[in-house]
Amino acid sequence: xxxxxxxxxxxxxxxxxxxxxETDLYAAxxxxxxxxxxxxxPEEVISLHKTSVEQIFPDLALRIGPSYDFLIxxxxxxxxxxxxxxxxxxxxxxxxxxxxxxxxxxDMLLETTVPKVNGLDIGVVSKPAKKMSGDYVYFIExxxxxxxxxxxxxxxxxxxxxxxxxxxxxxxxSLREKATEPHHVxxxxxxxxxxxxxxxxxxSMFYGKYVGATSTFxxxxxxxxxxxxxxxxxxxxxxxxxxxxxxxxxxxxDFQQKSIELATGDFIVMLTDGVTEGRNAEGFIEEDVIxxxxxxxxxxxxxxxVDHLYTELFKMQNYMLHDDFTLVLFKKE
Amino acid sequence: xxxxxxVEIFTEWDIVAAxxxxxxxxxxxxxxxxxxxxxxxxxxxxxxxxxxxxxxxKIEIDRLSTDGMKGMTIIASDEGPGIPxxxxxxxxxxxxxxxxxxxxxGVKRLxxxxxxxxxxxxxxxxxATKWLR
Numbered sequence: 001x002x003x004x005x006x007x008x009x010x011x012x013x014x015x016x017x018x019x020x021x022e023t024d025l026y027a028a029x030x031x032x033x034x035x036x037x038x039x040x041x042p043e044e045v046i047s048l049h050k051t052s053v054e055q056i057f058p059d060l061a062l063r064i065g066p067s068y069d070f071l072i073x074x075x076x077x078x079x080x081x082x083x084x085x086x087x088x089x090x091x092x093x094x095x096x097x098x099x100x101x102x103x104x105x106x107d108m109l110l111e112t113t114v115p116k117v118n119g120l121d122i123g124v125v126s127k128p129a130k131k132m133s134g135d136y137v138y139f140i141e142x143x144x145x146x147x148x149x150x151x152x153x154x155x156x157x158x159x160x161x162x163x164x165x166x167x168x169x170x171x172x173x174s175l176r177e178k179a180t181e182p183h184h185v186x187x188x189x190x191x192x193x194x195x196x197x198x199x200x201x202x203x204s205m206f207y208g209k210y211v212g213a214t215s216t217f218x219x220x221x222x223x224x225x226x227x228x229x230x231x232x233x234x235x236x237x238x239x240x241x242x243x244x245x246x247x248x249x250x251x252x253x254d255f256q257q258k259s260i261e262l263a264t265g266d267f268i269v270m271l272t273d274g275v276t277e278g279r280n281a282e283g284f285i286e287e288d289v290i291x292x293x294x295x296x297x298x299x300x301x302x303x304x305x306v307d308h309l310y311t312e313l314f315k316m317q318n319y320m321l322h323d324d325f326t327l328v329l330f331k332k333e
Numbered sequence: 334x335x336x337x338x339x340v341e342i343f344t345e346w347d348i349v350a351a352x353x354x355x356x357x358x359x360x361x362x363x364x365x366x367x368x369x370x371x372x373x374x375x376x377x378x379x380x381x382x383x384x385x386x387x388x389x390x391k392i393e394i395d396r397l398s399t400d401g402m403k404g405m406t407i408i409a410s411d412e413g414p415g416i417p418x419x420x421x422x423x424x425x426x427x428x429x430x431x432x433x434x435x436x437x438x439g440v441k442r443l444x445x446x447x448x449x450x451x452x453x454x455x456x457x458x459x460x461a462t463k464w465l466r
Contacts, residue, residue, distance in 0.1 A: 047367045069366055076374045080439045084425045087438075091425070 005031075005038065010052040017056060041079035043072045103131050106162040110169065115141030118212050122147065123302030123329040125310045127321060132158050135272045135324035136165040140176050145212045148172070148185075151270040151328050152205040152247075153224065164201060167192050182207045182220035183257035186244060190222065190255075193248040203247040206270050210330055215262045217330065220255045222247045225273055228291070230298060232265030237291050240268065267302070267331035269294065274323035278313050285316055302331040339393040340380075342411075348380040351392040355407065358394050362405055363465055372405065372463055375443040378436070379409035379459055387413020387456065397462070404464035407444070412456040419449060 009031060016024040035045060050068035054061040114122050126137050134156065140148040152168055154161040171189040185207050193203060204224040210217050219227065219242060226241035244255035262268070278285040290309070297308045306327045314321065338358065340351040355376040359369040376392060383390035390411025397404045416422055422437050437459075441447040444461040451457040 043367050043370060047365070050366070069370070072366055072370045073374070076370050076443070077439075080442060083442055084438065087425050 005034070005040070006048050006051070009048050010055060013049070013052045014056050041075075042082065043075040043079050046072050046075055099131055102159055102162070106132055106165075109162065109166050110136060110138070112138045113141070115139050115147040116144060117141070117147045117210065118144050119215070119333050120147060120210055120212060121302040121331040121333050123304070123306040123331070124327070125306040126326040127310065127324065129274065129321040129324050132162065133324045134161050135274065135326040136168060137326055137328055138165075138169050138172055140172055142176070146210065147330075148176075148182075148207070148209045149270065149328055149330075150185075150205055150207050151224070151272065151326060152203050153272045153274075153324070153326075155202045155204075156200065160197075160201060164193065164197055164203060167196060168203070168205070181257060182209055182218055183244075183255040186220050186222050186247070186255040187253065190245075190247045190253050191251060194251050197248055201248055205247055208268070208270065208330070210262075215332060216259050217262055217268060218257060218259045220244060220257045222253075222255065225271055225276060227271070228269040228294075229260065230267045230269070230294065231263075232298070233263060235295075237294075262330075262332035264332055265298075267298070267305075267329055270328040270330075272324060272326040274321065274325040275309075275313065275327055277323060278317050278325075279322055285313065289316075302329045305329055305331075336396045337393055339391055342380050342383045342390050342392060345384060348377060348384060351376050351380045354392075355394055358396065358405055359463075362396060362403060364405075364463070368463065371443040372407070375440045375461055375463075376407055376409075378440050379407060379461070383409060383411045383413070387411035390456075402464055404445070404462055406460060406462040409459045409461075410456065415453040415455055415457055416449070416451040417453050419451060423449075 012024055012027055012031060015021075016028070046068060050065065050072075053068075054065065114124060122139075124137060126133065126135055128135070134154045136150070136152040136154060138150045142148070150168060150172060152165070154164045156164070168189055171192050172185065175185055175188060186205065189205070193201070203222070205222045206219065206224040206227055207221070208217055208219040208227070219240060221242045222244045223246035226239040229238045229240050230236075231238060240258070240260070242256040242258050245253045276287065276290070290313070293309055293312055294305065297305050300308070306329050309327060310325065313325070338354060340347060340354050342348065342351065352373050356369055356373045359372045364372065376394075380392050383392070388411075390409065390413065393408040393410070395406040395408065397406055421427055423441070425438050427436060437449070440459070440461055444463045446460075446462040448460045449457065450459075
């Protein structure tokens with residue numbers, strides 16, 4: 001330990017013992033900050049204190065000296081705990097940097113563009129609860145006539161999840177040229193995922209395809225949350241669900257496929273369980289609450305509807321997302 | 334002059350004996366109170382590891398004097414199960430999180446030089462040195 005620091009401590013202590021003035025305690029606080037900066041360990045501070053006390057009260061030295069030795073012994077472990085803590089903090093900073101790189105890779109890998117389709121208004125919001133999302137949305141556009149969308153929830157997080165998503169993307173891209181049906185897309189992606197990912201990785205996925213010429217929406221689901229269909233004329237919601245196993249469990253799975261026709265003002269909400277399983281202080285947010293919110297803003301453009309829903313649910317959850325949150329809305333103009 | 338002294342570790346009381354030996358040696362070598370406490374804590378941790386994981390072993394203390402540098406070395410040896418994953422026991426948070434004490438990273442920090450040789454099924458030798466400044 002630098003001698004000058006020791007001298008400063010000793011003088012300050014002597015001054016304080018004489019006057020018991022708050023000013024000296026304030027100065028002591030500054031000294032303590034300097035000690036931390038210079039990485040002086042707790043046991044060294046006590047040793048310094050011992051030396052200072054012995055100088056101030058020489059006749060007490062023999063009697064109280066051992067009590068400080070005792071305290072030094074006790075503080076050794078505190079010093080070690082402090083050093084360990086500092087090293088863990090540095091390690092965490094390094095991990096943070098790696099994580100930021102992974103997030104960037106994920107963003108780049110999973111970028112998608114919202115299609116522009118005649119007569120269809122599309123809104124999308126997808127917010128990760130932590131840095132890396134387990135939710136995935138990917139669009140495919142076919143001229144101005146068709147739009148396909150996958151809304152998936154990967155059970156698992158981080159890089160493995162991101163790799164899984166890139167498989168979904170690869171699967172969809174490789175099928176884009178053929179006029180592929182949703183059940184077929186799900187079958188192909190299931191095979192890719194089943195073959196490539198380990199057994200702990202499952203994906204639920206909703207896949208939909210809108211064809212402008214006929215205003216039809218064809219969909220299939222791999223164990224995913226049902227989508228919601230709003231029928232403007234009847235002012236009521238209907239669940240859109242189709243039978244199908246989660247992706248990645250079995251090699252050969254048949255996926256049910258259904259079709260509906262959209263009328264003006266109708267919209268479809270595709271979501272992940274981060275939306276339906278939002279929690280507030282009283283428990284899960286009821287589905288009726290979500291439907292009520294949708295009804296309130298049903299006449300707004302698609303993007304504004306999903307933004308509104310996200311903002312309101314985020315507020316209800318006390319500004320915290322417990323799970324990744326994804327909403328995609330197809331509205332027939 | 335014999336520069337080496339040692340304590341066999343069989344029971345928990347032997348840990349205290351090893352500490353005592355280490356403290357005396359440290360004091361005689363001219364280490365200050367804080368370094369005495371550090372060296373003793375390191376010996377304590379190493380002796381305790383022998384007692385807990387190997388059952389029996391030995392703590393040896395060498396007084397060093399080379400090239401005008403003075404110091405002391407602790408050698409903790411046992412013929413216990415050995416350490417299967419050295420990297421793991423040298424990681425921060427591994428032993429402290431389980432409340433096992435300062436652990437190997439702690440001993441490494443308390444001393445200046447630190448070396449482990451371990452073979453599964455054969456035993457472990459840990460050598461740790463502190464230099465007098």
